[in-house]
Amino acid sequence: MRTLLALASKDLLLLWRDRFGLFWVLAFPLLMALFFGAIFSGGSDSRAAMKIVAVDQAQSEASRHFLARLDSSDALTVVSAEIDSARTLVRQGKAVAYVIVAEGFGSLEQMFSGSEQSSLIVGIDPSRKAETGYLQGLLTEAWFSLVQAQFFNPSTARPRLDTLIASVTGDTAMQADQRNALTDFFGSMQTFLAEVDTGALADSSTGGARSATMGPRIKVEEVTRQTIHPHSSWEITFPQALMWALVGCAAAFAISIVTERTRGTLLRLRLAPLGRGQILAGKGLACFAFSVTVCAALLLFGILVFDVRVADPTLLVLAVVACGVCFVGLMMLISVLGKTEQAVGGAGWAILLVMSMTGGGMVPLMVMPKWLLTVSHISPVKWGILALEGAIWRGFSYGEMALPLGILTAIGIVAFTVGVMVFRKVHG
Amino acid sequence: MIKAETLTKRFGDLTAVDTVSFEIHRGETFGFLGPNGAGKSTTINMLAGVLQPDAGRVIVDGGGDPSQPAVRRRLGIAPQALAIYEELTGEENLIFFGRLYSLPRRRLRERVDWALEFVGLSGRRKDRVRTYSGGMQRRLNLACAVVHDPELLLLDEPTVGVDPQSRHLIFEKIEQLSAEGHTVLYTTHYMEEAQRLCDRVAIIDRGVILALDAVDNLIAEHGGESTVRATLSKTPAVSDELPGQMKGNILTVRTSDPLSVVARLTTSDLGITDLRVDRADLETVFLNLTGRSLRD
Numbered sequence: 001m002r003t004l005l006a007l008a009s010k011d012l013l014l015l016w017r018d019r020f021g022l023f024w025v026l027a028f029p030l031l032m033a034l035f036f037g038a039i040f041s042g043g044s045d046s047r048a049a050m051k052i053v054a055v056d057q058a059q060s061e062a063s064r065h066f067l068a069r070l071d072s073s074d075a076l077t078v079v080s081a082e083i084d085s086a087r088t089l090v091r092q093g094k095a096v097a098y099v100i101v102a103e104g105f106g107s108l109e110q111m112f113s114g115s116e117q118s119s120l121i122v123g124i125d126p127s128r129k130a131e132t133g134y135l136q137g138l139l140t141e142a143w144f145s146l147v148q149a150q151f152f153n154p155s156t157a158r159p160r161l162d163t164l165i166a167s168v169t170g171d172t173a174m175q176a177d178q179r180n181a182l183t184d185f186f187g188s189m190q191t192f193l194a195e196v197d198t199g200a201l202a203d204s205s206t207g208g209a210r211s212a213t214m215g216p217r218i219k220v221e222e223v224t225r226q227t228i229h230p231h232s233s234w235e236i237t238f239p240q241a242l243m244w245a246l247v248g249c250a251a252a253f254a255i256s257i258v259t260e261r262t263r264g265t266l267l268r269l270r271l272a273p274l275g276r277g278q279i280l281a282g283k284g285l286a287c288f289a290f291s292v293t294v295c296a297a298l299l300l301f302g303i304l305v306f307d308v309r310v311a312d313p314t315l316l317v318l319a320v321v322a323c324g325v326c327f328v329g330l331m332m333l334i335s336v337l338g339k340t341e342q343a344v345g346g347a348g349w350a351i352l353l354v355m356s357m358t359g360g361g362m363v364p365l366m367v368m369p370k371w372l373l374t375v376s377h378i379s380p381v382k383w384g385i386l387a388l389e390g391a392i393w394r395g396f397s398y399g400e401m402a403l404p405l406g407i408l409t410a411i412g413i414v415a416f417t418v419g420v421m422v423f424r425k426v427h428g
Numbered sequence: 429m430i431k432a433e434t435l436t437k438r439f440g441d442l443t444a445v446d447t448v449s450f451e452i453h454r455g456e457t458f459g460f461l462g463p464n465g466a467g468k469s470t471t472i473n474m475l476a477g478v479l480q481p482d483a484g485r486v487i488v489d490g491g492g493d494p495s496q497p498a499v500r501r502r503l504g505i506a507p508q509a510l511a512i513y514e515e516l517t518g519e520e521n522l523i524f525f526g527r528l529y530s531l532p533r534r535r536l537r538e539r540v541d542w543a544l545e546f547v548g549l550s551g552r553r554k555d556r557v558r559t560y561s562g563g564m565q566r567r568l569n570l571a572c573a574v575v576h577d578p579e580l581l582l583l584d585e586p587t588v589g590v591d592p593q594s595r596h597l598i599f600e601k602i603e604q605l606s607a608e609g610h611t612v613l614y615t616t617h618y619m620e621e622a623q624r625l626c627d628r629v630a631i632i633d634r635g636v637i638l639a640l641d642a643v644d645n646l647i648a649e650h651g652g653e654s655t656v657r658a659t660l661s662k663t664p665a666v667s668d669e670l671p672g673q674m675k676g677n678i679l680t681v682r683t684s685d686p687l688s689v690v691a692r693l694t695t696s697d698l699g700i701t702d703l704r705v706d707r708a709d710l711e712t713v714f715l716n717l718t719g720r721s722l723r724d
Binding site: 018 | 476503508520527572
């Protein structure tokens with residue numbers, strides 16, 4: 001093991017001192033992530049309309065007015081659905097929230113009886129704190145609009161007040177002093193509406209009148225969202241960047257094996273009391289260690305700077321390890337494709353570039369045309385990106401992750417074995 | 429120390445080494461002299477266990493063949509190509525190769541210091557190898573071969589492309605190693621090197637050992653006669669009694685006993701103004717054995 005570590009640390013030191021090689025392994029993938037991330041997220045500062053699902057359980061004129069008011073807001077896109085569908089849409093992340101307009105919403109009793117029953121129920125993911133506050137503001141605004149329409153328009157308010165006075169007067173269960181107070185209040189409002197200039201009232205309706213009323217009772221339900229869409233473009237471009245880093249590592253270490261051969265150091269290594277397996281294992285260990293380190297560094301950068309959110313850290317570790325295994329195998333296979341650095345470098349990059357292009361290294365898997373998506377099945381890069389995305393934002397279960405992890409590991413083992421066999425054949 | 433028995437190696441239709449047999453004794457410096465492509469490096473690679481012979485075998489003292497890691501631990505090699513890492517420092521190269529032989533940390537540190545001192549690179553130990561001159565890189569190549577203190581050193585043309593100063597230093601170091609009891613196999617196509625350093629020399633060409641013996645014996649057996657050339661102050665009237673042939677005022681004598689001829693000439697009254705003895709050497713031996721020069 002000490003010998004293996006000596007071999008690996010020597011390779012890591014050599015790569016570390018090769019600034020040009022480091023650029024392709026570390027800086028280039030990061031630049032790719034930043035470049036494509038910026039392109040895909042273009043105009044992200046302008047907030048898109050928040051999609052909400054409205055569930056109208058009240059089915060009243062007031063509820064329809066309320067929802068129409070919400071729909072007229074530029075900040076919202078409102079679709080209607082039944083409660084179960086609404087919950088599903090929010091859970092799947094296809095809508096930000098649902099708003100249930102409860103039975104009795106907008107009735108005078110609910111507005112003035114002091115009932116604790118909520119008139120509006122909002123279902124939203126608890127992590128969406130900013131959106132929750134924003135939506136509550138919009139709901140309150142629409143509610144006040146409804147109140148204004150109902151009570152500060154004399155033509156519609158007077159009949160409602162008549163109904164309300166009759167209702168309160170006939171309510172024998174209500175205490176007498178409360179009944180008298182409400183009757184006096186509603187009577188005063190009738191007098192006020194009869195004497196006031198309606199034009200002036202409309203003008204003032206956005207000011208003091210509003211502050212004199214109570215807000216809606218909003219209950220917030222937690223609906224945990226199943227993350228099946230990336231939070232941002234960075235969650236697409238950083239897995240791609242990791243693949244480019246792995247491609248760079250594989251190419252760099254494949255060329256380093258040939259360099260050992262052409263410079264004669266491989267001969268000295270073979271003269272040392274080591275098995276050939278140990279020499280290649282040392283090279284593989286160095287490649288694996290460097291690949292994983294670079295992936296970790298890039299991910300950390302993405303998480304800290306671009307708010308890349310990892311849905312399942314354990315699966316992410318497994319994905320990075322499987323990707324590392326896969327590309328160590330490919331490194332070994334590529335190293336025996338030629339006898340010179342130029343031959344191996346050329347062939348290696350050509351193969352790895354095709355893998356990247358067809359596997360989602362340039363065009364994200366989620367926007368690939370169907371035919372390219374079919375072609376991508378043969379590319380290890382596709383399975384690598386799928387595994388990384390599965391852990392970051394696709395919300396893969398362990399069962400769903402088994403396929404890409406298994407394929408990556410299998411490719412790595414087969415490629416490494418074939419590479420070692422060819423190496424042994426070539427080198428006696 | 430190490431014995432080769434009918435070693436044969438073919439690469440396709442080419443037989444690079446053809447039934448070569450020899451034995452190197454403990455403490456001996458053994459030379460392999462031959463032109464480029466003679467089969468020297470192929471033989472050395474088979475001795476080191478890197479190349480599997482198509483026929484024959486290699487036996488190292490104490491049993492075992494060099495394909496076994498435990499046996500290779502006793503060998504050190506300086507390959508013809510510079511087998512060192514240019515992006516590492518001289519010290520880092522030695523530490524790395526020393527670690528491959530599982531030297532304990534303290535022992536490794538001692539050996540690295542010793543090896544750097546041995547080849548005169550202590551002052552440049554922290555510099556990257558790519559900043560070294562060709563001669564310094566050759567010396568480091570030698571240091572990497574000895575850092576783990578091997579019993580048998582395989583040196584494959586260790587002075588190729590070096591400046592005279594480094595070459596001289598390498599000679600001195602090999603002589604020092606030999607004096608300390610190390611067994612050395614030295615391959616070269618420079619007959620002066622073989623003649624200076626080696627106790628015994630095997631002359632190899634086209635994969636076959638043509639002759640193997642101590643240098644003096646090889647010369648005596650295959651070198652032919654020496655040539656004595658005397659420049660006379662005047663041409664003698666009668667040259668029939670002279671021991672050699674006259675051409676102008678130069679007398680040339682071919683003899684197997686040059687000392688006697690010189691003694692006879694110097695006591696004569698021929699008026700010798702200049703005297704030169706061209707003794708047979710390994711170049712002559714090779715020429716006589718193959719009909720070609722070592723540098724052909």
